[in-house]
Amino acid sequence: xxxxxxxxxxxxxxxxxxxxxxxxxxxxxxxxxxxxxxxxxxxxxxxxxxxxxxxxxxxxxxxxxxxxxxxxxxxxx
Ligand SMILES: [Zn+2]
Numbered sequence: 001x002x003x004x005x006x007x008x009x010x011x012x013x014x015x016x017x018x019x020x021x022x023x024x025x026x027x028x029x030x031x032x033x034x035x036x037x038x039x040x041x042x043x044x045x046x047x048x049x050x051x052x053x054x055x056x057x058x059x060x061x062x063x064x065x066x067x068x069x070x071x072x073x074x075x076x077x
Contacts, residue, residue, distance in 0.1 A: 006055055008032060011065030013041070014058045020045065026062060 012029040019025040024042025031037030036054040039046045049057065 005051070006058075008036060008051070008054070009065040013062040014038065015060050015062055016057045017059045018057070025059075029065075 008029055010029055010032055014027050014029065016025050016027060020027075020040045020042065022040060022043035022045065024040050026041045027038040028041055029036065030039045030046065031048070035048040035050055037046060037048045038054070
């Protein structure tokens with residue numbers, strides 16, 4: 001049985017199963033349409049993937065734009 005489509009929103013941060021050649025594996029979703037646009041947060045490279053390919057490549061969501069922001073980690077002491 002196919003899994004239901006996952007919800008994707010602009011601003012979501014995702015981790016891919018395989019890292020980008022630059023070494024980064026964290027991507028920001030920048031466009032939703034016929035294809036999903038995402039930008040490598042390490043090298044700023046942009047790629048556009050069909051939703052089915054996007055869903056296969058994504059390992060997990062780091063943060064969801066549709067949810068309230070998580071409490072920031074303490075950056076300063
Ligand atoms: Zn990259």
